[in-house]
Amino acid sequence: MTAAAAPATASLLEVSDLRVQFRSRRRTVHAVNGVSFAIGEGETVGLVGETGCGKSATVRAIIGLLKSPGRVTAGAVRLEGTDLVGLQPRQLRQIRGARIGFVPQNPFGALNPVLRIERQFRNVIRAHGRGRRGEIRSTALDMLDAVGIADPERVLRGYAHELSGGMAQRVVIALAMILNPRLVVADEPTTGLDLTIQRQILDLIRDLAETEGRSMLLVTHDVGVVAQYCSRVLVMYAGQVVEAGPVRRVLTDPAHPYTEALLAAVPRRGERLVGAQGTVPTLLELPPGCFYYDRCQYRSDPRCATEAPSLREVGPEHWAAVHYDKGAGIRLPAASASAAPSDADSAPGDM
Amino acid sequence: MRYRTGAIAKRLLFIPVAVFIVITLAFGLVNLTPGDPALVIAGDLAADEQVAEIRAELGTDKPVPQRYAAYVRELFTERSLGTSFFTKRPIWDEITQRFPDTLELVVLGLLGAVLYGSLLGTLSSYFRRRWPDTLSRTSVTITQSIPDFFMGLLLIYVIFYIIGWAPAPVGRIGLLDRPPDRVTGAVILDTLIARDWGLLKTAFHHAMLPVVTLALFYSSHFAKTTRAVLSRALNSDQVEFARACGLSELRVVGYAFREARTPVVTYIGILFAALFGGAAIVETVFAWGGLGQWAIDAMLKLDVPAIQGFILVVGLLTLLVYLLLDLIVVALDPRVSYE
Amino acid sequence: MSKARLALAKALPKRAEMPAEGGRAGRALRALARGALAHKGLTIGFVVILLILLAGFFAPLPHDPIQPNPESTLQSPDGEFWFGTDRFGFDVFSRVFASARLDLPIALAGTLLSIAVGIPLGLAASNKSRWSERIMRGLDMFQSFPLLVLAFAIVALTGNTLRNIIFAIALVNVPRFIRLVRSEALVLRESRFIEAATAIGASRTRVMLRHVMPNTMGIVLAQASLAAAHAIIVIAGLSFLGIGITPPDASWGVMIRVGSQNIATGQWWVSFFPGAMVFVTIVAFNMVADGVTRVIGRAED
Ligand SMILES: Nc1ncnc2c1ncn2[C@@H]1O[C@H](COP(=O)(O)OP(=O)(O)OP(=O)(O)O)[C@@H](O)[C@H]1O
Ligand SMILES: [Mg+2]
Numbered sequence: 001m002t003a004a005a006a007p008a009t010a011s012l013l014e015v016s017d018l019r020v021q022f023r024s025r026r027r028t029v030h031a032v033n034g035v036s037f038a039i040g041e042g043e044t045v046g047l048v049g050e051t052g053c054g055k056s057a058t059v060r061a062i063i064g065l066l067k068s069p070g071r072v073t074a075g076a077v078r079l080e081g082t083d084l085v086g087l088q089p090r091q092l093r094q095i096r097g098a099r100i101g102f103v104p105q106n107p108f109g110a111l112n113p114v115l116r117i118e119r120q121f122r123n124v125i126r127a128h129g130r131g132r133r134g135e136i137r138s139t140a141l142d143m144l145d146a147v148g149i150a151d152p153e154r155v156l157r158g159y160a161h162e163l164s165g166g167m168a169q170r171v172v173i174a175l176a177m178i179l180n181p182r183l184v185v186a187d188e189p190t191t192g193l194d195l196t197i198q199r200q201i202l203d204l205i206r207d208l209a210e211t212e213g214r215s216m217l218l219v220t221h222d223v224g225v226v227a228q229y230c231s232r233v234l235v236m237y238a239g240q241v242v243e244a245g246p247v248r249r250v251l252t253d254p255a256h257p258y259t260e261a262l263l264a265a266v267p268r269r270g271e272r273l274v275g276a277q278g279t280v281p282t283l284l285e286l287p288p289g290c291f292y293y294d295r296c297q298y299r300s301d302p303r304c305a306t307e308a309p310s311l312r313e314v315g316p317e318h319w320a321a322v323h324y325d326k327g328a329g330i331r332l333p334a335a336s337a338s339a340a341p342s343d344a345d346s347a348p349g350d351m
Numbered sequence: 352m353r354y355r356t357g358a359i360a361k362r363l364l365f366i367p368v369a370v371f372i373v374i375t376l377a378f379g380l381v382n383l384t385p386g387d388p389a390l391v392i393a394g395d396l397a398a399d400e401q402v403a404e405i406r407a408e409l410g411t412d413k414p415v416p417q418r419y420a421a422y423v424r425e426l427f428t429e430r431s432l433g434t435s436f437f438t439k440r441p442i443w444d445e446i447t448q449r450f451p452d453t454l455e456l457v458v459l460g461l462l463g464a465v466l467y468g469s470l471l472g473t474l475s476s477y478f479r480r481r482w483p484d485t486l487s488r489t490s491v492t493i494t495q496s497i498p499d500f501f502m503g504l505l506l507i508y509v510i511f512y513i514i515g516w517a518p519a520p521v522g523r524i525g526l527l528d529r530p531p532d533r534v535t536g537a538v539i540l541d542t543l544i545a546r547d548w549g550l551l552k553t554a555f556h557h558a559m560l561p562v563v564t565l566a567l568f569y570s571s572h573f574a575k576t577t578r579a580v581l582s583r584a585l586n587s588d589q590v591e592f593a594r595a596c597g598l599s600e601l602r603v604v605g606y607a608f609r610e611a612r613t614p615v616v617t618y619i620g621i622l623f624a625a626l627f628g629g630a631a632i633v634e635t636v637f638a639w640g641g642l643g644q645w646a647i648d649a650m651l652k653l654d655v656p657a658i659q660g661f662i663l664v665v666g667l668l669t670l671l672v673y674l675l676l677d678l679i680v681v682a683l684d685p686r687v688s689y690e
Numbered sequence: 691m692s693k694a695r696l697a698l699a700k701a702l703p704k705r706a707e708m709p710a711e712g713g714r715a716g717r718a719l720r721a722l723a724r725g726a727l728a729h730k731g732l733t734i735g736f737v738v739i740l741l742i743l744l745a746g747f748f749a750p751l752p753h754d755p756i757q758p759n760p761e762s763t764l765q766s767p768d769g770e771f772w773f774g775t776d777r778f779g780f781d782v783f784s785r786v787f788a789s790a791r792l793d794l795p796i797a798l799a800g801t802l803l804s805i806a807v808g809i810p811l812g813l814a815a816s817n818k819s820r821w822s823e824r825i826m827r828g829l830d831m832f833q834s835f836p837l838l839v840l841a842f843a844i845v846a847l848t849g850n851t852l853r854n855i856i857f858a859i860a861l862v863n864v865p866r867f868i869r870l871v872r873s874e875a876l877v878l879r880e881s882r883f884i885e886a887a888t889a890i891g892a893s894r895t896r897v898m899l900r901h902v903m904p905n906t907m908g909i910v911l912a913q914a915s916l917a918a919a920h921a922i923i924v925i926a927g928l929s930f931l932g933i934g935i936t937p938p939d940a941s942w943g944v945m946i947r948v949g950s951q952n953i954a955t956g957q958w959w960v961s962f963f964p965g966a967m968v969f970v971t972i973v974a975f976n977m978v979a980d981g982v983t984r985v986i987g988r989a990e991d
Binding site (some may be wrong): 096 | 458479586588592595597598599600602610643683684685
Binding site (some may be wrong): 369372373376381382384385386388391492495496497498500501504507508511512519520573618624625627629630631632635636643646647650651653655658662665666669 | 828831835836838839842843844846847848849892919923926927930931932933946949950953954955956958962963965968969972973976979
């Protein structure tokens with residue numbers, strides 16, 4: 001399992017069998033159900049899936065910031081070998097910001113509204129005991145310059161509300177990367193921004209990652225973004241990774257029916273992603289078999305209803321959680337044998 | 352920056368109107384309410400001439416518009432609030448003499464309320480739905496349901512009578528103590544100025560119970576506000592991002608506090624204004640001898656000019672506090688200019 | 691007309707999501723009552739208030755509450771005087787319960803009056819006009835006043851009749867109802883079913899009375915319970931200061947006042963029991979308010 005979805009290079013981050021639950025007195029939401037993947041040095045990995053499938057929960061679990069009542073119930077998150085799950089809060093704090101940078105969704109919300117930007121930089125740098133008095137300011141100025149802020153001096157002196165959306169996200173990115181973390185986790189970093197600015201921000205994040213050889217986990221709804229900015233992709237469904245592999249291979253030859261549906265339904269940018277028809281498991285009670293069973297048009301294998309498929313290699317570095325094997329031609333569409341393959345073939349072209 | 356000065360200017364322009372409203376209210380309260388104070392002051396056995404005399408002295412024998420004009424004229428030309436019906440002293444002197452005592456009580460009580468209340472509110476919101484939250488909310492439920500004067504009596508019984516930690520509720524200092532030379536009029540400040548450390552200790556000792564009473568009663572309001580605002584702030588994206596940047600929990604709570612401070616400061620201001628009158632009943636319980644106790648006495652004796660003067664002064668004080676509050680909020684929150 | 695009705699049928703939300711409609715305020719209240727039964731705190735609070743009220747009027751009291759026993763003054767609680775006696779020889783137990791006859795009805799009457807005045811004013815102020823803005827500004831000013839002291843002054847000046855005390859309580863509580871009803875009405879007006887009613891040509895007053903008002907009932911009820919709790923404090927404060935109800939009439943505030951002169955010498959029972967009763971009553975009203983807020987789904991948590 002752990003080997004599943006492994007990167008080509010030595011891995012920086014290794015998530016294995018991660019499980020997250022939101023447990024309240026009345027109900028338990030199984031948000032993440034055994035997610036395993038790894039991210040190698042200098043690699044950019046995309047994480048896609050429809051809304052509510054547990055992307056944010058996975059990301060928050062990695063940085064140890066699940067909102068109450070969320071809890072990691074099982075699994076490990078290894079950063080360069082150290083397991084972050086169950087680490088003392090103090091040790092986790094030293095890792096956050098310094099070794100894992102986090103770029104959140106809403107840049108305005110992310111900045112403190114009543115503190116000058118300079119103070120916010122200072123606090124982050126100080127929290128990790130870096131930088132001497134004189135240096136902090138110049139470090140911040142350099143970083144703002146690097147994220148393409150035209151007048152860094154002025155921005156440092158000002159407040160968050162004086163910035164435009166794009167500028168605010170640049171500042172947030174600068175804050176997230178000021179301590180040069182090896183891994184950057186971005187949770188839908190461009191939702192809410194103008195289309196042209198979305199592009200710019202994504203370009204910026206990629207450039208920053210590439211020049212420093214950083215690794216990156218990019219959460220998005222947008223398959224187009226994955227295609228353009230990521231080297232590998234993880235497809236999530238109902239709290240599980242159902243398919244993983246090099247972007248080109250997954251998008252052109254998806255092995256999991258959910259990925260197929262996702263590609264067929266590529267939304268216009270900015271729209272929320274809605275996958276196939278049928279109902280998603282409520283995540284309150286997990287079905288015994290494949291989570292995608294209800295929506296699947298290929299559920300032929302008798303195991304589909306009773307046994308959850310685990311990720312297995314369906315092609316070179318290409319993994320999928322399916323019982324049947326597409327390449328071997330065992331696939332027997334349940335409903336219409338003829339319609340399905342053409343669906344699958346045409347899907348990538350829609351991009 | 353220009354927006355801000357604009358907003359402030361607007362407030363300042365509103366001041367004369369508001370002052371006028373307060374004056375009218377103070378006047379109307381006494382003169383437009385049904386009932387004849389003269390009858391009550393004179394008592395049941397008084398002869399008609401006596402009642403007429405009292406009416407003349409109070410000025411209630413003239414028609415209302417004429418009285419109003421006279422009242423406003425006296426206010427602005429002679430800067431006088433009139434004289435007390437019973438002591439015959441100028442109301443203004445009566446008020447300024449007692450104001451420092453009330454100010455001291457209000458400031459100390461509010462300080463206690465803010466400290467205790469924000470502690471409760473912070474614990475509540477930080478440990479939401481865990482035992483510190485339950486504990487703090489229980490405390491709030493209890494203290495907000497005990498009228499302040501009854502709380503004062505309970506404290507007197509427990510802390511003075513049973514335990515003996517507090518002195519008898521006889522005022523600012525002991526009955527046999529010589530008061531400090533009057534400089535500011537505030538006993539604690541004056542003992543400080545006189546460097547009379549023994550008396551200072553006595554003064555603090557006497558201030559303990561009334562201050563604790565006010566602090567407990569008003570802490571509940573404050574705790575609720577803090578809890579609501581801080582809970583929202585602690586769940587905000589900026590706090591999550593601060594955590595994601597590896598800031599210490601203390602800093603993170605500080606970030607939340609900064610976001611929450613505007614409503615909290617506003618609430619401090621509102622309570623401050625409310626307490627000038629609101630402390631009256633506690634002053635009475637502890638024989639504090641401040642503005643509030645004097646006003647209650649005036650009400651019991653139906654000293655009409657005094658009641659009128661008290662309402663006016665408290666109203667104007669409230670206005671002043673609210674104005675200062677606006678200025679402080681503008682200074683605290685860089686965003687206000689854009690609203 | 692029939693066309694409009696058709697359009698209305700489409701515009702109207704499904705039955706299940708439709709708020710209480712005019713003339714059916716009764717149904718809304720009944721639904722509330724059903725929810726109330728399911729809510730423990732609300733039931734307890736309500737029953738406690740009811741019990742205190744009923745006990746005040748109907749319970750057989752061991753002694754005459756307004757007839758002192760001069761030969762037994764300041765006695766500590768014992769088998770004869772369960773809560774002791776005060777310095778005039780009044781039986782504290784009997785008086786604590788008899789006080790409910792005055793204090794609770796006054797509090798409720800004052801609250802009802804403030805609702806009766808507050809709802810129309812609030813609805814009127816929900817019209818978006820220059821005047822309503824000004825009224826609200828004036829209300830702000832009024833509310834920033836120390837209202838408790840204002841109430842004291844009013845009762846002192848007009849005389850401590852029941853009517854005047856009720857007026858003073860109503861005056862102190864009216865602003866909160868105006869504010870509440872106004873903000874509720876502003877929100878409700880934007881909602882679909884009000885738009886629909888307006889679309890079929892219902893008059894403005896009719897929309898207000900039959901559609902907007904019934905839907906503010908729940909939240910008004912919650913606020914009324916808080917107002918009643920506040921009224922209890924105001925009455926007790928008035929009587930405690932000697933401005934409100936006066937002896938020998940039984941009132942919690944009067945009793946606390948009488949006892950306050952003995953508490954520093956250790957006779958705690960004279961003040962304690964009426965004070966405890968005030969506490970219980972206020973907690974009960976707060977529980978009702980809290981419960982109603984939860985039942986109508988307006989609780990913050
Ligand atoms: N505080 C919470 N309490 C209960 N359930 C929660 C909570 N937060 C999230 N969940 C549940 O956990 C599941 C995963 O949520 P998550 O936020 O990770 O989805 P997501 O993939 O990030 O969706 P989106 O694309 O909308 O951001 C969802 O079903 C959601 O309902
Ligand atoms: Mg998300």
